[in-house]
Amino acid sequence: MPPSKHIRIDDDSASISSFRTNSTSSSFNLSRRSSESYYQSSISKFAVRDLNKSEIPKFHDLLIRITVSNGWSFQWVNNPSTHAFFHWLNPKLKLPDRKQLAGPILDQAIKGIEQLRKEKLNQVHEQAGITLSFDG
Template sequence: MTISNGWAFQWVKNQEMIEFFNFISPLLQLPNQKTLADEILKNTAESVQNNIEAAAKEDKYGVSISLDGWKNVVKQNILGLVITRLDEQVLIWQKILVEIVKILMQQLNILAHL
């Protein structure tokens, strides 16, 4: 919910949000910022990545990979990645700094062998 709403992780310290969640469920214990940004975010990202890989493997005819590059406002080179299945299900949309393209190329090599 935090990511999909574009909220900063500090919402868990907002008194109105605390009161709102206490009203909905008085027994609910909200995570702190650090737990939300570290443990929960990392576990969720890993789960999403596993689901994406599983969905890509399910398409017996392969996937289409589209790349696009641009520079952001601070002149960093960005590479966008979209992976689409034959049934037009979009699996990944990602923006990465070009400095980590080597990692991307390794991932593409793995996907090519799915």
């Protein structure tokens, strides 16, 4: 039979009471300090917010990625359940419709992938010196 671990109850209760005393003391000091020096904002100000202009392309990129990686049709963004879910996440998020997702957003994603492909091919070509020849 493997050796069992012995737990000393008196050690645990001492550490628990020490933790309670220390955490109560530090939280009291923190709350007193925060009320004296500044007003603390609620988290809802940070969780529910508008996207700024620099975040919109990233949001669209993530939408196109989940669409393609899950094999969904572009119609999913027009589904009322999808709108309800995104509204629950952040009421200020505005989903594009399927025409925007399948049009300019997809076009932008394709341009980004093509640019990345070219960069990777140039890196490989510089390292390996690949030559292609076709018989035609």
